[in-house]
């Protein structure tokens with residue numbers, strides 16, 4: 001349980017004064033991911049292999065004093081800034097009409113009655129926006145509101161929630177999952193049902209906390225996606241790398257940690273072609289309905305590719321420096337991509353990445369995530385000439401693509417409670433990351449500099465639920 005702390009009265013973001021907030025501002029962060037093998041097939045009960053990346057979402061929560069009765073969501077990356085009056089939210093639907101789920105329950109589908117009851121509150125979000133933009137804003141707002149109403153009470157204190165991400169939105173790197181993990185963890189933290197994280201926490205207890213966060217993050221994903229497999233929120237919660245499979249949606253998925261995930265020489269390129277995961281997932285669903293046998297066989301083939309890659313990288317003899325091993329993995333990249341193309345989820349801009357890499361003859365490319373645009377990953381051949389990589393990077397730039405530098409297999413969800421960093425100084429109290437500082441950060445580099453999770457420097461104040469065998 002968290003102790004509460006009384007903060008001195010200080011200026012707010014609107015020049016107003018806060019009077020004795022009930023809890024200190026705190027932060028939560030969760031990573032994005034790359035799916036190395038098995039996207040789409042995983043929605044249909046097959047295996048997928050995915051790893052956390054160092055690009056992350058950061059959520060800052062400021063609790064306000066009892067005199068306030070509002071909840072403000074400020075998600076500047078997507079242009080969302082909305083305030084609800086807490087007392088006007090449909091709290092009564094739970095309890096009177098429905099049984100409120102417990103924080104430890106496993107919720108595997110959205111309750112239509114609650115979705116319906118939430119509708120007016122969601123409709124008032126960004127009414128001036130149209131089409132995709134509106135969908136993006138409203139889906140993020142519904143993920144928050146569904147979890148908020150499910151986990152909190154009408155007596156919940158007023159608060160300001162600010163979320164910023166170093167991940168590109170809707171590009172296949174699991175931005176929605178990282179947002180949902182942050183929201184779920186922060187709500188559970190606020191209602192004091194998360195213990196730790198602390199360094200000597202027993203594995204069993206760590207598992208319970210991670211499972212709790214992951215289950216609710218999945219519910220958030222249901223609000224954004226419609227039909228998520230759960231691989232993204234699982235990797236974002238747990239970090240590192242996993243082999244994931246979910247055949248029965250009423251039971252927890254199988255998530256086998258891959259503790260020895262190799263350091264692979266990967267290029268990660270964003271075509272910047274916008275797309276939505278739910279659309280791409282629905283495309284495969286429609287194809288399966290139209291051509292059940294052929295589609296099922298294709299999904300089975302993807303499963304075989306994934307399992308073959310899993311066997312390869314977890315074998316004692318696997319060496320990421322071995323030309324032979326990398327070629328084997330590369331062939332599997334190419335096959336997986338080909339199968340995704342045949343499911344209709346590639347895009348000419350993704351094919352262009354593959355073409356440029358093939359012409360340069362320096363590696364193997366596959367789309368990653370839902371496809372239809374977004375990102376591709378290229379596994380580089382051993383000892384590739386630096387100049388050829390540089391030429392390829394120029395070609396990407398000319399095509400309007402963006403390359404990301406990231407590392408694979410980092411930490412999952414982390415908490416900074418309170419939002420204070422010592423930043424090398426032993427000065428009493430340290431440096432608080434307040435709302436205004438967080439909002440003022442200019443872009444991804446600045447966010448990482450201000451609050452980053454162990455990317456530029458070790459930030460011992462951030463705490464993670466780590467299992468002993470995954471350190």
Ligand SMILES: Nc1ncnc2c1ncn2[C@@H]1O[C@H](COP(=O)(O)OP(=O)(O)O)[C@@H](O)[C@H]1O
Nearest residue numbers: 075077136140165169170171172174175176277
């Ligand atoms: N930085 C962000 N701030 C708020 N919401 C976000 C952010 N990034 C993503 N989202 C939410 O996630 C959705 C994108 O999800 P999705 O299409 O699955 O893309 P991805 O592959 O990146 O997960 C957006 O519509 C929005 O609701």
Ligand SMILES: C[C@@](O)(CCOP(=O)(O)O)CC(=O)O
Nearest residue numbers: 040172174228229277369370
């Ligand atoms: C296509 C899919 O397998 C991965 C989607 O990843 P992303 O949302 O594009 O980052 C869907 C899922 O697993 O829920």
